[in-house]
Amino acid sequence: MKKTPLYDRHLNLGAKIIDFGGWAMPVQYSNVISEHRTTRESAGLFDICHMGEIDVKGDDSFALLQYVMSRNLEGQAIGQMKLSILPNRHGGIIDDLTIYKFGDDYYRLVTNAVTKDKDLNWIKKIKDEKGFRNVQVIDVTDETGKLDLQGPLSETILQRIMDDPIGSLNYYHSLETRVLDVPAVVSRSGYTGEDGFEIYMPAERVGEIWDALLEAGGPEGIRPIGLGARDTLRLEAGMMLYGNEMCETVSPFEVVYGWVTNLEKDFIGRDALIRQKSEGVKRKLVGFMMEDRGIARHGYKVFKYGREVGEVTSGTFSPTLQRAIGLAFVSVEYKETGTFLDIQIRESFAKSRVVPLPFYRREKR
Amino acid sequence: MAKENPADRRYSKEHEWAKDNGDGTVTMGITDYAQEMLTDIVFVELPAPGKKVKQMETVAVVESVKSVSDVYSPVSGEVTEVNQVLESQPELINQDAFGKGWIAKIKMDDPAELNNLLDAKEYTAFLKEVAH
Numbered sequence: 325m326k327k328t329p330l331y332d333r334h335l336n337l338g339a340k341i342i343d344f345g346g347w348a349m350p351v352q353y354s355n356v357i358s359e360h361r362t363t364r365e366s367a368g369l370f371d372i373c374h375m376g377e378i379d380v381k382g383d384d385s386f387a388l389l390q391y392v393m394s395r396n397l398e399g400q401a402i403g404q405m406k407l408s409i410l411p412n413r414h415g416g417i418i419d420d421l422t423i424y425k426f427g428d429d430y431y432r433l434v435t436n437a438v439t440k441d442k443d444l445n446w447i448k449k450i451k452d453e454k455g456f457r458n459v460q461v462i463d464v465t466d467e468t469g470k471l472d473l474q475g476p477l478s479e480t481i482l483q484r485i486m487d488d489p490i491g492s493l494n495y496y497h498s499l500e501t502r503v504l505d506v507p508a509v510v511s512r513s514g515y516t517g518e519d520g521f522e523i524y525m526p527a528e529r530v531g532e533i534w535d536a537l538l539e540a541g542g543p544e545g546i547r548p549i550g551l552g553a554r555d556t557l558r559l560e561a562g563m564m565l566y567g568n569e570m571c572e573t574v575s576p577f578e579v580v581y582g583w584v585t586n587l588e589k590d591f592i593g594r595d596a597l598i599r600q601k602s603e604g605v606k607r608k609l610v611g612f613m614m615e616d617r618g619i620a621r622h623g624y625k626v627f628k629y630g631r632e633v634g635e636v637t638s639g640t641f642s643p644t645l646q647r648a649i650g651l652a653f654v655s656v657e658y659k660e661t662g663t664f665l666d667i668q669i670r671e672s673f674a675k676s677r678v679v680p681l682p683f684y685r686r687e688k689r
Numbered sequence: 690m691a692k693e694n695p696a697d698r699r700y701s702k703e704h705e706w707a708k709d710n711g712d713g714t715v716t717m718g719i720t721d722y723a724q725e726m727l728t729d730i731v732f733v734e735l736p737a738p739g740k741k742v743k744q745m746e747t748v749a750v751v752e753s754v755k756s757v758s759d760v761y762s763p764v765s766g767e768v769t770e771v772n773q774v775l776e777s778q779p780e781l782i783n784q785d786a787f788g789k790g791w792i793a794k795i796k797m798d799d800p801a802e803l804n805n806l807l808d809a810k811e812y813t814a815f816l817k818e819v820a821h
Contacts, residue, residue, distance in 0.1 A: 356729045356755060357754060552754060619732050621757060
């Protein structure tokens with residue numbers, strides 16, 4: 325298994341380590357529920373060094389990205405982030421990722437850990453196929469460290485260890501700056517539904533910033549958070565996970581990614597996606613809440629009137645709502661809020677109800 | 690390691706305990722080691738009283754936030770009573786796995802089956818092996 329530069333720190337903090345897409349990652353330091361609460365109420369620090377970073381540099385950067393991404397990148401300001409999918413030729417999802425714009429000829433793609441190599445090969449292949457010459461596609465994952473600091477007190481804590489003011493940094497915008505004296509990129513974004521930041525720095529210096537944040541946030545009760553709580557946090561926020569809700573045979577119109585798909589511009593998969601949109605999709609991702617006792621998990625079957633109509637993609641116990649929640653694909657006729665569904669849990673069926681997403685929304689600043 | 694494994698009961702290698710009540714029944718649950726591994730127990734699926742189980746067959750299901758785990762019956766027999774409180778307070782298993790977090794009482798088909806299980810000393814030694 326690959327290790328992040330923080331691996332030894334995780335062991336010293338008593339973390340339970342799991343294999344996540346070939347990476348040895350902390351799943352929890354104490355327990356999922358308390359780590360989840362700390363992030364919602366104060367601040368949590370996440371080692372995200374396993375995620376992929378791909379830099380795209382050169383005069384043809386925009387043209388290449390505009391052609392491989394579903395999102396229209398026209399009008400993206402320097403310092404602005406965009407969420408997009410990387411579609412295949414059939415309109416399926418190769419990955420969902422964020423695109424940072426550092427300059428007119430300099431972008432950074434932040435990918436899922438398990439999809440990074442696939443994304444890289446695909447983008448390079450299309451670059452060659454289309455003959456884009458003035459662009460380099462560079463895997464910078466190994467030399468790039470990434471920390472997520474999430475929770476309502478994140479700004480207060482991060483500001484203590486950096487000089488540039490971050491109070492004015494808007495959501496989904498980034499800043500090239502220094503954290504301590506380390507050159508870093510800080511964006512206001514994340515995967516928990518809370519206010520917070522994603523922080524990038526040279527991999528060899530991630531440890532210093534990790535230590536400094538845990539120390540600076542001591543009075544606020546900051547804690548390191550494992551992948552277990554990362555999953556419950558993102559699910560409460562109605563955010564999808566590649567591999568659960570998305571794969572190469574899922575259309576963005578079946579999940580909640582219609583809005584990142586711009587059919588006006590020319591890009592890979594556009595024809596297929598136009599067809600999918602005009603024909604309409606047969607299944608749709610919905611949020612559900614359990615009415616009966618039980619927790620529906622990934623892969624459990626969904627029934628209506630005794631007939632199988634779908635499958636659970638993610639399910640857990642929501643620490644905030646104290647209820648079992650989840651996401652599922654269902655036949656479109658059952659996607660409306662309030663629809664009752666029967667989910668098979670082992671030998672019995674448990675009643676659940678379609679609810680609007682997200683399950684949890686923070687109060688805005 | 691948190692709590693000592695009480696000497697008054699037997700243990701399975703799947704981390705269940707069974708305490709002989711002296712009236713042909715055992716009280717059973719999961720061990721403190723098991724609850725510590727699971728953490729965050731948020732749901733327990735209890736068997737219906739009257740259910741018949743074989744030794745090391747699934748008798749209950751315990752779910753943490755992250756995982757689903759079968760609980761195996763340490764003996765063959767019939768479920769006579771379940772700890773209904775766990776339906777509203779599954780965290781009792783985390784708090785007191787050997788006491789208030791008991792799962793079920795089972796009327797044994799064959800008390801000699803208890804000999805297939807480990808005693809506290811053997812189980813503690815087994816945990817040391819597992820840990821390394």
